[in-house]
Amino acid sequence: MKLSGKKYTGNRFISAYEVLVWMLYVGIYKYSMLVETNWLPRTRGYFPFPQLILYAFFLTLYIVPYYRVIGPWFLRKRWHWQLVLVSILYFIFVPKFTNWACTWLFAHGSTGEPLLSYYQRRLHWFTMGLHNRMLMLEDLLTDILAFLSVMFMRYAFENEQKRHALEKDNLQLQLQTLKAQLHPHFLFNTLNSIYGMSLTGAPETPDFILRLSDMMRYVLYDCSTHQVSLDKDLQFVSNYLEMEKKRYPQANIQFEIAAEGAGHKMIAPLLVIPFLENSFKHGAHRITDNGFIKGLLQLTDNQLELTLSNNVLFTALPNQKQYGGVGIENVQKRLTLYYPHRYTLHINSTDSLYAVHLKIQL
Template sequence: MIFTESKIKRLLVHVLLWICFSMFSISVASIEVGAVPNEMMMRLLFNPILFYANSLYLVPYFLLNRKIGWYILSSILLLIIFNYVIISVFGSSFFNFLDRPIQTENDLLKINNIRYIAPTVFSLSFFLLGGVFGLVSNFYKRDKQNQIRVKAQKEMELQFLRTQLKPHFLFNTLNSIYFLVRSKSDDAPEAVITLSELMRYMLYEVGKGKVSLEKEINYINNYISLQKLRLHQSEHIKIKVDGDYKYLRIYPLLLISFIENAFKHGTTSNGETFIDIDIAVKNDHLHFKVKNIIGLTKKDIDNSGIGMENIKTQLEYLYKDNYELMTTNEDGYYNVDLKIKLI
């Protein structure tokens, strides 16, 4: 059995609690009758057997499996056998304690309480405490397992969403480079280098969980630069970044789908592209806005919106209750307004 740090800590807590219980019982006996009976000492040493027998065996194997009858029967038998063994083996030592002169009836009552009532109450109390402890421990154990299972499921779903997003991004970008190559543009080599930088980021940074917000913004800038290379009229494409974001971190690829969507639909019939991107960072809050003209690009019914739906799902998983997303379609412009608390 491997003892981890957490197991050692739990063991120490249990030992400390048993010492406290024992000291309390010894103190009460000493105050009431001036001495501690040997039988009582033996019970203090063996009462943990009742506690752990109930919490580690009876509760998990009978009570939690809804075998109520077996649990009750086993509990009664355990208590009877336990007390019988204690009295049979160690009970004779208690008579030495009773040989002391009894001065009053109150002394006799105290002794009988110590001999009969107190041990029974303590043994039953430890047994019941073991049952409560077993139920509570099992509840937290199952709750923790459920949280781990839900987290693993979410991670699998996010990985699936990202595998959808990467090909979608790659197809769009390759399509952009295709235009440059077809038109024999001198910008084609630069576009290939920029694409390699984008792919390197996606392959080596995305799988690490949160990434530097600075790297994510650099990724966005590279993507915009690549898109500008294929556009004939890119003077109306603007990006503004304000605030200190050097030490903040964000889950990757959360913003790029909105920008992809803007480039996909933000070009008019005469080839003019109108896109305005505003990224503002204040303290640990990110305010991301994208505004693009609604062009006349024919909508692909089968593939349109894959990235948008994915990003909304990821936001809900990764920043639940810590983000606000609003999209509007007004006066021929599509607006995205996203606020994220970068926790």
């Protein structure tokens, strides 16, 4: 799910739910309650009184400031007891005056029978009700239940939206941290390798300098967005592999990239590289000639699949860091954020082998 550049889908859902409440509850239920009164005749020439639908909507407008402004404001402040007190005062006094004012308008704006008599009788009833402490408690209760559901659902979706935005910002900061960690660790080692190549006069030295330049440009500029071209991301992986192969020429490194049509796909940046970096950082190839790193990164239709394994020299040091660490945890969170229910990640870690199998539905 891409959050940037798109309106959060929960806003559309809650708007549709709010419209549905107004249509079903106010337009049908409250209208039926108004029609069922004994003050209206059931003769063929009058029923079904479509004007009463409009009247039902006007009678319910009093609750809009409450569930749209007042209630959400107290909820955001987390003033729950204050909200209860304000709600009691609001529903005791506000509906009385708004019902009276709305009925007065309809009584003076209607000229035909029997609605004129109907509005006049209701106006008299509301006028008498202004002197009472409670008015139509049963009708108010249904209004409260219907629109409190809208208010609390809107509040819940707003909190979820804020949580997603906060998680996105947090993961973006983690991505920046990951890039900052990648810079010195990888840059210094690569520069040392290129320096050694230049001392021996290796003819491929300019090529590796160009590869390093492309990689730094990708990390600094292209990775500043939430989505990058899959072709560029895979080119970064390819350059990284070539650099590491140069650092460990005796190691058994077999990694294949098969991604035809990657130029037309988009992906969140730097999802694959933490797994590769861990393989080169913790793999046994650094110490023994028997070390290996084997992997396959392939694109099939819209699915990107990574298979990676390497052997590990296990040493039970007291302060030894967990294999993978923050980098892998960051990738898992970003996968959950950008590809919910569209990826699978299996990591098998033993004392001698570390294997990763990742599938992403782009």
